[in-house]
Amino acid sequence: MELSFYLVQLLNAVQYGFLLFLVASGLTLLFGIMGIINLAHGSFYMVGAYLAYWLTDLTGSFWLAILLGLPIALMVGYLVERFAISFLYQRDHLYQVLLTFALILVFNELQQILWGTDVHGVVIPEILAGSIPLTDNQSYPIYRLFISAACIAIACGMYWVIQKTRLGMMIRAGASNREMVQALGIDVNRLFAFVFSLGVALAAFAGMLAAPVDSVYPGMGENVLIISFVVVVIGGTGSIKGTFVGAMLIGLVSTFGKVLLPEMASIMVYALMAVILLWRPHGLFGRAA
């Protein structure tokens, strides 16, 4: 294969990495910073995709669908936090695993009740519908570039919020020491409810953006769930930089794994994670607890 082939594959890898980061960004907020294991993250991704499909169908505009869908996702997140997650902050991770595992079942059924079992597609909005020629017979959809751009924007935005703003400071402080923050007069309950909703909204946003390139189908969330955990763990919890690097690494390993070692492709990402955790038990950028 010639060089251009590998360059295109590199582009694919980076693009896949961006997509992974988009999905994992909400998870890193919940899992990495708040310390909550949320197995239902994939379900929220699915909720986003279905919202995009449903609202685009209803309003006729993908952009309007995102605009309307995000508040709905925030609301879903808020309700889940208030009525379930908020009881578990002080408990062992085990209970979070189990509760969010049960949430997957609940969301899967709700999705079927609300939207049935068909496979749906969302049409790419007109202005992003074109593509750019890459090689003599392959071209690259503009919409994928748009996803990458959105992903960079979210990465920068999150980094800025967490590292530079008062809200970010409260989140980081609240995660490491609840009592302390409470003593400073911050309402931790409201803070955590807000952050959780934000995490859910990010997952849903990822689902919405992915809907036009992916298809919208029952159980779609579970395809991204485990891999986004791998991304966050490789990067090291609590580090947005780590999540970003983790996403890129997985993008590279998985893409080139498919090309160079096709029969090992699925195993490779997990092997990578095991090796990284053996080398650094808290991930690439994680700190010891």
Place this chain on the structure above:
Amino acid sequence: MIDSVLRTVRLNKSFGGLIATNNVTLEFERGQVHAIIGPNGAGKTTLINLLSGDLLPDDGEILFNGRNITNLPPNKISQLGIGRSYQKTNIFAEFSCYENCWVAAQSRLNTSMRFFRPARQLKAVLERTERALELCGLSSRRDSRASAMSYGEQRQLEIGMMLATEPELLLLDEPLAGMGSEESLQVIELLRRLAADHTLILIEHDMDAVFSIAQRLTVMVNGRVLETGSIERIRSSQAVQEAYLGVAEDAV
């Protein structure tokens, strides 16, 4: 030349930008009670954590009976004969008082990977457990659940667990913290008894207690050793007077 059981050489540890121990070089004499005093944040607990292996020093050396133990994990250090108690009560809350000591005593077996003999049959462990219970004065509370015991008793149990490992050197991090005067007296009495055949390194804020049992003192301030030596020497030290003791006595 003193007979030192433990020696530290230029021990350094910092957390981020904060220097917790700064070039600490100390010698602890065999058979003596050596107290480390100093204001909060002076680096006393960090020093104990370094000695017990709970923390690894950035650089410097720790020698126990002439052996370099600087980078050993806590379990190895414990096995060599250094026991420690914690400032915050650190016991197995759901275990009975007896079981707490017994787990500690069992750690001295060559192997505890025994699966099929009921634990209570191991005689040596049993004896060690009893001795520890008796020493720390909790024989009568042996079947109580640890979490149901009074704070003072839990502190005693903390010491009892350490004793059950039959250490040669005891590291005690504020054994009297939070105790009533009655309980304090009991523990001081216990420490005095232990001093007969152990070396004790003790962090304590209660100056009366310190002066009543310690033979040697080290004063730490801001991670540094300000002064070290006999009680008389510390009492007469100008630097200590200024930096620490005067203030402490005013406060009492």
Place this chain on the structure above:
Amino acid sequence: MSALIRSMPLLAALLALVLFPQFGSEYYVGLLTRIIIIALFALSLDLLIGYTGLVSFGHAAFYGIGGYALAIAFQDASVIPLWQALPLSLAAAAFAALVIGWISIRTSGIYFIMITLAMAQMFFYFFFESPRYGGDDGIFLFLKPVLMVGSEDILKLDQENNFYYFALSCLVSSYLLLVMILRAPFGKVIKAIKANEHRVRALGYSTSGYKLVSFVIAGTLAGLAGFLEGAHSGYVNPSYMSWHESGVCIAMVILGGMGTLYGPIVGAFIIVLLQNFLPELTEHWQLLLGGIVIAVVLFLPRGATSLYPRICDLIRRSRRGEREPQETADD
């Protein structure tokens, strides 16, 4: 004496299980056999999460390996000798647990959860994508293991009732084995590790060794369960080791009550029976199942079996018409 009284419900339950095939139809004996196998699987996980404090999210790997070892070795055999097949399955599961455990116990907390998950996923995909071991089609076994004495198969596992008793005896012996282990010094140490690992290290224990041994024991018992399931259903496939399976196993342990040996067994009964009968109530039965699990997590974190002492207590109090002293020094 009080120990005897306390174990009365257990003995009664065992008696009921022993007598069941005399009354139950073949279908229900088969169903109960499956529950017993799953209960053994959950029981093995409880050693990790309930006693050692290791939240493994990849326990299904060993369950699957136990089944696959049997299926791979004997898929074309004309006879499956139990004395070869069973040790092989156990050894395979134990070896896998040793390797996975050795890697995983260096981490802790959420990292441990995720790395065990990752390791199980590797096994899942290995079997899923390997053409040699049937891929996602899995492997069929057309024979049951036999235990020959002379020319006579003394187990006759092809009869449902016999398999039932075989599985039940495996469960009971595993249960007794764990009782013994937990009473032994080793058991005390792992319980202490769960309570406060740091303190255990300070007392001079090399805790990773204990955790590893516990991991291997749990993995081996899960392998036994996998062996039984493979032999019982005559079929193994990669979904045995999917992360769903691990998740359901955790659900059983907690639903029943972790940190007790009977809890996971009760949990297995609850989950399998719910999975079996809820679909007859409604098409959207998973909504109900999810709701039940959520309710237990929120309101009954110590599991269904934690209700029993509470109920006993209530009955006793109402009978005596007096209040019990608050502080009781039970274990």
Place this chain on the structure above:
Amino acid sequence: MSEKNRQGITRRDFIVQGTVATAGLAAASILVPAPFAIGAQAKVKVGILLPYTGTYAKLGTNIRNAMMMRFAEAGNMLGGRPIEFVDIDSEAKPAKAQQLTEKLIKRENVDFLVGPVHSVVGMAMVKMARGAGPITVIPNAGADQLTGVLCAPNVFRTSFSSYQMGYPGGPAMIEDGHKRVVLMYWNYGFGKQVAAAFKKSFVPAGGTIVKEIPTPFPKVDFQAYLTELAALKPDAVYTFYAGGGAVKFVKDFAAAGLKDSIKLYGAGFLTEGLGAAQGDAAEGVRTILHYADSLENPVNQRFRTAFKAATGSDADVYAVQGYDAGELILHGMNAVKGDTGARAEMIRAMETAEIDSPRGKLRFSASHNPIHDIYLREVVKGENRVVRVAAKAQDDPATGCSM
């Protein structure tokens, strides 16, 4: 719910009817074996094991609804006896297949067993049912083994074998003028069998397989593989993908700009029932299947109208297979006038049945696999239109079947 229909055969109703009976039975049969009634008026029990949750939910629903519709057309009587349904959600989970089959066979003592969609579930199911079990009709699962190694007198299939999905593709592509072809498929049992069957006809006919690219099932990120495909520059690509994966593949293929230089072919599931989700991306894609919505025969037109009226949704190949499963059972029961005891006679009637299916003429092979025409179809304006008959009366070699 979308599956409401006017003849009142909603899933809810089956469930309720089924439940009253089964709940009572459950209570009684824990200790006492279920009583088995015989007589003309005793109900015929039809056990259904199909997925109603998860990825295959739509398939299961359509199969069941179409079969119910066929029974309803016959007055809900089989050989003069009323029908009782026992309907179980298979969840398409292989691990549960055996347990659920056991429930239908041993606890419910069903006379007929219909299912499943998923091949692996099918193997576990057939393994239990073959021989002494109930008469079994498979309305979808395509694994070759089901009417191959696992074939049995009491097991029938109204759908297809993987072989029939792959084999006719080879000559069809050669005839279209494509000789250098890449094979892409989901790397699991069914996908592999389809690919193998394709090769079996394509290579001897003078075609060249440039490369085989198996992709991990059920993953849907195809980008890296499409780049590889582009670099290989074949005439065409033959694929096997279904459901969400098929939608994603067709869209990604189009988005990568490959439609102009590489012709996309596949087993029928690539475009079947997915028109709305795939949109323009599917235009011009050619597939091989034993059915097409636009087939011009009166049975098909009547069937499609009736199905739409009954369920509110459009019929697809799965519905056809379910409809024919109903027809086959009806045929067998009518032949013995409802006497399920006349098993050999009923089986003989079923294996010699010639059904006027919406797909065209349908017969059965000695291994009880369908023999039917295979069509080459092309997506035109969102509809799968028949280009020509790719294989007349396509049979299956039934490898390993001895009956």
